[in-house]
Amino acid sequence: MRADAARNRTRLLEAAARLVAERGAECLTMEAVAAAASVGKGTVFRRFGDRTGLIMALLDRSERLYQESFLSGPPPLGPGAPPVRRLEAFGVATLRHLAAHRELLLTAEPEACRRLDFAPRHARIAHVTALLREAGVDGDTELLAEALVSYLDVALLHHLTERRGMSLDRLEAGWHDLVARVTRD
Amino acid sequence: MRADAARNRTRLLEAAARLVAERGAECLTMEAVAAAASVGKGTVFRRFGDRTGLIMALLDRSERLYQESFLSGPPPLGPGAPPVRRLEAFGVATLRHLAAHRELLLTAEPEACRRLDFAPRHARIAHVTALLREAGVDGDTELLAEALVSYLDVALLHHLTERRGMSLDRLEAGWHDLVARVTRD
DNA sequence: GAGCTAAGCGGACCGTGGTCCGTATGGCTT
DNA sequence: AAGCCATACGGACCACGGTCCGCTTAGCTC
Numbered sequence: 565m566r567a568d569a570a571r572n573r574t575r576l577l578e579a580a581a582r583l584v585a586e587r588g589a590e591c592l593t594m595e596a597v598a599a600a601a602s603v604g605k606g607t608v609f610r611r612f613g614d615r616t617g618l619i620m621a622l623l624d625r626s627e628r629l630y631q632e633s634f635l636s637g638p639p640p641l642g643p644g645a646p647p648v649r650r651l652e653a654f655g656v657a658t659l660r661h662l663a664a665h666r667e668l669l670l671t672a673e674p675e676a677c678r679r680l681d682f683a684p685r686h687a688r689i690a691h692v693t694a695l696l697r698e699a700g701v702d703g704d705t706e707l708l709a710e711a712l713v714s715y716l717d718v719a720l721l722h723h724l725t726e727r728r729g730m731s732l733d734r735l736e737a738g739w740h741d742l743v744a745r746v747t748r749d
Numbered sequence: 750m751r752a753d754a755a756r757n758r759t760r761l762l763e764a765a766a767r768l769v770a771e772r773g774a775e776c777l778t779m780e781a782v783a784a785a786a787s788v789g790k791g792t793v794f795r796r797f798g799d800r801t802g803l804i805m806a807l808l809d810r811s812e813r814l815y816q817e818s819f820l821s822g823p824p825p826l827g828p829g830a831p832p833v834r835r836l837e838a839f840g841v842a843t844l845r846h847l848a849a850h851r852e853l854l855l856t857a858e859p860e861a862c863r864r865l866d867f868a869p870r871h872a873r874i875a876h877v878t879a880l881l882r883e884a885g886v887d888g889d890t891e892l893l894a895e896a897l898v899s900y901l902d903v904a905l906l907h908h909l910t911e912r913r914g915m916s917l918d919r920l921e922a923g924w925h926d927l928v929a930r931v932t933r934d
Numbered sequence: 935g936a937g938c939t940a941a942g943c944g945g946a947c948c949g950t951g952g953t954c955c956g957t958a959t960g961g962c963t964t
Numbered sequence: 965a966a967g968c969c970a971t972a973c974g975g976a977c978c979a980c981g982g983t984c985c986g987c988t989t990a991g992c993t994c
Contacts, residue, residue: 566941566990593980604944609982675981680908707923710909714899723865724895738892746930751960751971778950789974794952 573611575601580622589667594618616679619672623665630661631687647699648747654691655739658716663725663732669718688713699747708746715742758796760786765807774852779803801864804857808850815846816872832884833932839876840924843901848910848917854903873898884932893931900927 565573579601583592594615598605612618620627639645640653662669692709701708714720716739724730750758764786768777779800783790797803805812824830825838847854877894886893899905901924909915 568990569942572943594982595980598944605981606944606983606985607942610942615981680904681912703926704919704923707909707915707919708926710905711896711900711923711927714902714905715896717899719865720895720899724892727866730892734889734892738889738896741888741893742896742931745933746927753960754972757972779952780950783974790951791953791955791974792972795972800951 569611572601572603572607576603576608576611576618577621580618584622584668589671592619592668592671614675616672616675616682619668620682623668626661626665627684630657631684633657634691647695648743651692651695651699651743651747652740654695655712655716655743656736658688659721659732659735659739662716662718662721666718666722670722673719685713688716696747700749701747712742712746715739754796757786757788757792761788761793761796761803762806765803769807769853774856777804777853777856801857801867804853805867808853811846811850812869815842816869818842819876832880833928836877836880836884836928836932837925839880840897840901840928841921843873844906844917844920844924847901847903847906851903851907855907858904870898873901881932885934886932897927897931900924 576597580592580597583596583600594608595605597618598608601608608618612621634641634650634654634657636642640649641657642650645653689706689709692712693705696705696708721735724735725732761782765777765782768781768785779793780790782803783793786793793803797806819826819835819839819842821827825834826842827835830838874891874894877897878890881890881893906920909920910917
């Protein structure tokens with residue numbers, strides 16, 4: 565990547581972050597970001613592909629931390645704790661991660677529906693599948709993982725907390741319950 | 750509703766159905782429907798609110814039939830069979846319903862993500878909640894229903910069958926497994 | 935440092951969903 | 965039959981995501 569491209573990339577990310585901070589995620593239009601970074605609109609698209617790509621780039625740092633925490637962090641989230649315990653912690657961590665970035669993720673989702681195969685989800689599926697197997701769950705663990713991870717969804721989280729008035733605590737308890745039901749033999 | 754409005758409504762629905770049949774769901778743009786019905790674009794929006802509304806109207810008949818089948822149809826889907834058996838049948842019926850209208854539903858979904866509260870989903874949640882209680886499942890049945898219904902999602906179905914190459918049979922088996930795990934005590 | 939070329943840039947342009955508002959008319963009242 | 969007005973119409977208009985392509989420039993080569 566050429567120097568000017570790298571510079572523009574960081575300028576765009578900074579401008580985008582500033583926009584979100586000052587005016588909310590809804591004002592994060594591609595044109596506004598371009599203008600705020602004093603750059604052409606085409607440049608934004610070349611750097612990030614599309615709106616979802618830009619948002620993913622914005623969340624990248626947080627996503628890495630989150631991912632590391634369950635892949636190699638301390639127990640009970642990371643390795644060292646029994647698999648079911650890790651699964652419980654994973655769901656809670658994920659719900660909180662989603663809640664923290666809810667605003668941004670929701671404005672990205674329209675595109676992401678089609679992108680149910682985007683990288684973060686893949687990682688979650690793989691992780692849950694591994695934990696289920698480790699826990700000795702038999703049957704179609706891959707599909708079971710898909711079902712479980714579907715519960716850990718921003719849109720669902722948003723719907724249940726905002727529209728249906730459920731607390732995050734309740735969702736977390738729901739996850740514990742779900743894991744317990746699925747893993748007991 | 751005035752007579753001309755009613756006439757335009759049916760003309761629009763016919764035009765939309767024709768468009769989908771002839772050129773696929775992707776060509777179902779609001780402007781194309783308006784043109785095909787020889788009507789102004791504004792009229793389409795007034796009648797159906799937005800694109801999702803139009804698509805829901807298009808699927809309304811099928812949705813009613815589907816809904817009736819599990820609310821008052823013959824067992825094991827309808828009343829008469831034991832609740833767990835009905836739950837199993839419900840999932841299979843829903844997966845097939847979704848698969849049948851996949852194309853149309855997918856092009857509507859972008860909007861529908863925000864609309865996790867749209868009527869059909871409500872009905873499904875209510876139904877599953879009732880069956881879980883009837884089956885003697887204790888705990889947060891409402892939330893458990895949300896988790897189960899999240900598995901019955903067009904976008905997920907599409908992803909798993911097209912992108913991951915799973916068969917519909919496998920998804921149905923996965924539902925049976927899920928129900929078994931959740932309801933056993 | 936001149937010349938070359940791939941990489942990058944930017945903004946005009948397009949399609950689509952959705953809004954708005956001035957105009958037309960169905961159909962009720964008298 | 966005439967008058968009235970709520971209802972409905974239609975298309976110009978807007979915002980935004982995304983594409984395209986002719987122009988610019990970083991930075992390597994000689």
